[in-house]
Amino acid sequence: MTSMTATTDRPTASAATPGEAPAGRDHAAYLELVGRLDLATKVRLLTGATSFTLHGEESIGLAPMAFSDGPTGVRGLKFTGGDHVALFPSATVLASAWSEETAHEVGEMLAEEAERQQIHVVLGPTINLHRTPLGGRLFEAYSEDPLLTGKLAAAYVRGLQGRGIGACLKHLVANESETLRNYMNSVVSETALREVYLLPFEIAVQDADAWSIMAAYNDINGVAATEQNHVNNTVVKGDWGWDGLLMSDWFATKTSAPAALGGLDLVMPGPDGPWGEALVADVESGAVHESVIDEHVVRLLRLAERVGALGSTDEQRVWPTESLAPDAPARRAQLRRLATDGMVVLKNAGGILPLAATGPDSGAGTAGDARAGTVALIGRHGIDTICMGGGSATVNPPYQVSIAEGLEAAIGDRLLVVDGVEVRDRAVVAEPSAITDPETGEPGLRVAYLDAEGVVMASEHSSVASIVTGWDDVLPRPTEQVVLTARLTGSGPVRLGVLGTGTWTIDLDGERVGSAELVAEGFDPGESMLKPPVWTIDTDATTTTDDEGTREGALVTATVTVVRSEPQPGPDGKLSTLSHVIASGMGMKGLVVSPVPAPASEVLESVTAAAASADVAVVVVGLTEEQETEATDKSTLALLGDQDAMVSAVAAAASRTVVVVNASTPVLMPWFDEVDAVLVVGLPGQEGGHAVADALLGVREPAGRLVTSWPSADEAAPAWEVVPDGLTLEYTDGTFVGYRGFAAGHAPAPAHWLGAGDGYGAWTYGAARLLEGGSGAPSVEVTVANSSTHDSREVVQVYLRPDTEDQPVRLVGFAPVQVAAGSEATVTVDTDARLWRRWDEAANAWGEPLTGGTLLVARGLGDVQAELPLA
Known part of the structure; x- marks a missing residue:
């Protein structure tokens, strides 16, 4: 049974008109264009121009290209605080539909989102496998199974590229955990690589001709993914005959000549990086033959032509003048449907679900019918539903619907909403509704950027309570200080704080309430971007009335001085590009504003009373972006804090109990036998609350099936460890990943198998x-x-x-x-x-x-x- 081979110069999807572009040039025609360029220009094209854009070259008709992260929405060119974009259900939720048709539709929708923002390449899908349930980034990948992952990825790619927007398969390869991801070495047998970990990439290349692939951060069998001659050149470009472009993950490239010879075509981001003058010197010294550079540029030009960024003005892409807004009714309906389709019914004793959509007075049931009367919605996740994971999958949606909002819209005053126990270890930035810009009164805050002389270079409104420095700034000089100011919308006890590396001072109505020196915990630049350190204090905020009788919330002023340092070697002893990034002070800064948590004993007393008073209790538990995020792995599958105790207390008090699990990856459920129904809703996107209401009420069937086996206990899995031994992580499970290992007896039987789910x-x-x-x-x-x-x-x-x-x-x-x-x-x-x-x-x-x-x-x-x- 031979594998299929991609052809070299096939017709491509649209340039000027999506889906109707002429066939791509042959290899010789691309080489002719490359031949017009000198060495320095060719090398310049092979490193990004900015964080998410590439250089153009007018002399050969090459326009600049724009890339955007895309696992759960096309974010655009700003890492944080950019334009509003549609927030999709997480990839794990979408995959739970087990539907190539759904994946294809998602690709088309993402293409529409990309077109609206003039993005040429969407950095997705993520097709690493759910090897261990502790992986922090599993929520943005499809499954533990390579066939399911590959088939869905291929359909996604066909949907996206059918509209002339490039897809980027990531992350090549064996990148199944986040701990020390920039330095760790995944040790994997060739059999496991070929039969398991490369297979989703192979399927997406063979079945959909993905136009680009992203090389991972980690090493594979002692060689960096960006230098992997065996994987990149021998297998992907050789055995598979793939003619697309291989780019690095951001800041992943560590070397010049080894990476260029190892099959890497493009270094991201720019404008700085390990290539540039160093790669020119490698060519001039003979360490790298210029034909290698030419081949990289050919692949870049082929991608450019496929996405409509190469050729005369008439041949280049024409972006649509009208597009579907991220909050348009049609987009809302799509996202709502997609989310419900991926929700999984794991238990439904006595057919308690779906709940009746109307109360007893409507004739739909009787007063004694537990499904027809009042509903107590219990839990922090019900009020503050987690709709997306953390890291590069984060977007800025126009809104996010909580489960409380969704059920209230559906059943009105039959709903009783009660907060639950604390679900976080760390404070998070303020919700926009909790603060206002003191200059404009808009939800959000005011951000001022100061240079080394204390001169304000820019002052702007931010609709979110966090910003990033040193990443995608458009400022005349480096930022030395950032001042965040906001008025609180509430009054009374408040948890106030900041997050992000640097030296902080925090004032409330002009009085100093604290200061802090915050530093990143680890070597990963993702620590300062994606898991920044946090400082908080509990204090009181008062509302004042000015001379004209206008009530004003307390004014918070948080000032951070960016801390820069000399680059230090990483844990591998190397002074890499990452060392310079960390030393530059790049990172996220934000303002924390949240209620002071009530004692757990008080919370459990209130939820028990609510559960006893209602005909049915719907208790919502889950994870947050602390656990489901890039740059961090989990250490347990147990729900944080007192969530398990809350479920048991509700189940003991309620006549019927439905548990909604707001998490996209496995959690332990010690109360499973105590409750009547369990609905796994994952990270459901901006329409999450409405979609959950549809599922609970049977407006649309939650027809999903699990895409990963859920272990019965911590460590009870064929692969568990995510922390490298030294810097080495052995893939000791070989080809027995996930359900394969469970079935072979390599671990106790899971609580729930891959593919489980009942629907209605x-x-x-x-x-x-x-x-x-x-x-x-x-x-x-x-x-x-x-x-x-x-x-x-x-x-x-x-x-x-x-x-x-x-x-x-x-x-x-x-x-x-x-x-x-x-x-x-x-x-x-x-x-x-x-x-x-x-x-x-x-x-x-x-x-x-x-x-x-x-x-x-x-x-x-x-x-x-x-x-x-x-x-």
């Missing part, structure tokens, strides 16, 4: 039979019947269980199907030939494919419906 249907499977598949791999046909009173969606999953112990069980195909209540449907599941391959390390090649074993037709490996032995 009731399913029975008829006899399954084998069919001859067109790709050389078999297909499976099975009839499924929905005996419930709800129209419902099923996902038929087919797994191969090989007959040899050294080969893990693996998902080989899946197919979703919608079936009306009381009806049935016949489903054909095609299996993918790439999952039948075996890598032969001795021969360094693909060996004979698997032939024996059993195909399992299942609703997840915890619910196998049929077994089909193979001859």
Whole structure:
């Protein structure tokens, strides 16, 4: 079974008109353009011009290109505080639909968002695997399974690139954890690389011709991802015949000649970096042949032509003059639907869900019907629903709907909302509604940037309570001080503070309330950007009345002096580009304003009373962007603080209890047997609260299936550790990642398997039979019947269980199907030939494919419906 090979010069998606561009030039034509450039110009093109843009070159018709992060929305060119953009459900939620059609639609929607902002390349999808449930960045990746990940990624890419916007697969490769990610070495067998970790990239390249790929921060088997000749040149560009552009992750490139020779085409960000004059010197010394540089530029020009940034003015992209706003009704409806489709019903005892949409007085039920009366919504996550994760997946949405807001809009005064226990370890920046700009009165704050002489270079309004210095500034001189000022909208006890590296002073109505010297904890520049240090104090804020009788909130002034230092070697002993970035003082600065938390005992007393007074209690628990974020991994799957105690207290007091889990990655649920229903809603995007209400009330079925197995306890997983030993992280689970390892007995059975989820249907499977598949791999046909009173969606999953112990069980195909209540449907599941391959390390090649074993037709490996032995 041979793998498919990408052709070199195929027709590409649109330049001037999306979807209708002429075929790309052949290789010789690109080389002719490159030949017009001198060495310094060619090298200049191979490093970004700014944080998210590339240089143009008018002499060859190359326009500047713009890139944007894109896992949960097209953020634009500002890392924080940019224009409002649509906030999508997290990738894990979208993947839980197990639908290539959904992934394709998401790609098209992201393309529309990119077009509105004139972005050429969206930095997504993230297709690293959920190897260990502790990975902090799992929420922006699809699954623990390589086939599901690859199929969804390919559909996403087709949707995006079909409109002429480039996709960027990331992060190549073995980047499944965040701890010391810039320095750690992932040690992975060639078999595991080929059969598992490279497979999603291979599928997206073969099936969708992704136009760019991003090299990861980490090393693989002792060689940096940006210098990986084996992965980048031998496998991706050689074996797969891929003709796209390979860019670095931001600040990931550590060297000049080794990276250029190792297959890297583009260094990001700019304008500074390890190439430039150093790479010119490498060519002039003979360390790098100029033809290597030429090939990198060819790939850059090919990407530019594909996205409409190469050619005469008439040939270049024409951006639309009208576009769908991120808060347009049509966009709201799409995001609401997508979020609900990815929510997973893990338990529904007695059919408590869906709840009745109307109360007993409407005739929809009786006063004794727990589903028809009052609903107590309990928990901090219900009021402050977490709609997105942290890091580069963060965007600035026009709004975010909490579950409380969504349910109130749906059931009105039948809803009782009660706050819950604290869910955070660290304070976060103020919600815009908690502060106003003292100059304009708008929600948000006033930011002043001062130079070394104390001169104000810029004073501007920020709609969010945080900014970034030293990253994407547009200022005449470096920032030495930043002054954040805001009026508080509330009065009374308040937790006040700041976050971000530097020397801080904090004043309240002109009186000093504190000062702090904050430094980053680790070596990762992401620490100062994505997990900045925090200082807080509990104090009192009073509202005053001026001479004209106008009431004004207390004025907070927070001043930070940026701390710069000499670059220091990292834990690997190297004085890399990252060392200079850290020393430059780059980082996030923000203002913290939040209520002072009540004691847990008081909170548990109030939630118990609320639960007892209502006909049904909906208690919301989960994680926050502290745990689900870039640059940080988790240390436990347990919910923070007293959330478990809160659920148990509610379950003991309520007549019926529904738990909503506001987290996109596995959590422990010691109270699972105490409650009636569990709905996993993930990080549901800006329409989150409305989508959860739709799911709870049955307006739309939460038809998702888990994309990762949920362990039964901490450490009870085939792979657990995310902290390198020294700087080495051994992938000891080999090809037995996730459910594969559980099925082989490498860990106790999970609490919930990959693919689990019930929706609101009731399913029975008829006899399954084998069919001859067109790709050389078999297909499976099975009839499924929905005996419930709800129209419902099923996902038929087919797994191969090989007959040899050294080969893990693996998902080989899946197919979703919608079936009306009381009806049935016949489903054909095609299996993918790439999952039948075996890598032969001795021969360094693909060996004979698997032939024996059993195909399992299942609703997840915890619910196998049929077994089909193979001859």
